[in-house]
Amino acid sequence: MSMPVQATPYERVMRRTVVTDSGCIEFTGSKTGRGGYGQLSRAGGGSPYKAHRVVFAEVYGPIPDGAFICHHCDNPPCVNPDHLFLGTNQDNVTDMVNKGRHHNQVKTHCKHGHAFTPDNLRAGVGRVCAACRREANRAYRARQREAS
Numbered sequence: 001m002s003m004p005v006q007a008t009p010y011e012r013v014m015r016r017t018v019v020t021d022s023g024c025i026e027f028t029g030s031k032t033g034r035g036g037y038g039q040l041s042r043a044g045g046g047s048p049y050k051a052h053r054v055v056f057a058e059v060y061g062p063i064p065d066g067a068f069i070c071h072h073c074d075n076p077p078c079v080n081p082d083h084l085f086l087g088t089n090q091d092n093v094t095d096m097v098n099k100g101r102h103h104n105q106v107k108t109h110c111k112h113g114h115a116f117t118p119d120n121l122r123a124g125v126g127r128v129c130a131a132c133r134r135e136a137n138r139a140y141r142a143r144q145r146e147a148s
Contacts, residue, residue, distance in 0.1 A: 012040055014055075022073065025079050038052065039051060051077070055084070056084050070086075070087045
């Protein structure tokens with residue numbers, strides 16, 4: 001009597017997909033709580049496989065250690081190999097910024113209510129409120145004067 005053949009992770013992913021009008025092939029199985037990426041359990045336990053990484057490795061070959069698999073389509077459950085590309089963390093962040101999806105790009109005001117305008121952002125340090133920075137510097141100098 002022969003043992004039943006276990007399905008490969010790729011086969012398991014592809015059994016749980018649906019093609020959308022946008023051309024995405026969406027994984028319909030379990031998703032990560034953060035981000036909504038497709039995932040499937042490993043035989044014997046351990047961290048789950050990410051569906052898009054399984055498909056990328058099957059189609060394009062092994063994924064180098066530390067490499068990211070990014071989505072051109074910005075659709076986390078998508079496993080369409082044509083929508084996936086190999087990159088670094090920096091590539092992923094740059095892609096996000098270029099597409100206007102970085103969480104800081106949607107902020108219009110600092111936590112104290114100052115508007116993020118070109119003249120109220122510190123040059124070269126990202127989205128740091130110049131008004132808040134000036135206030136913090138004044139308070140620091142006052143504390144230094146009191147301490148001396």
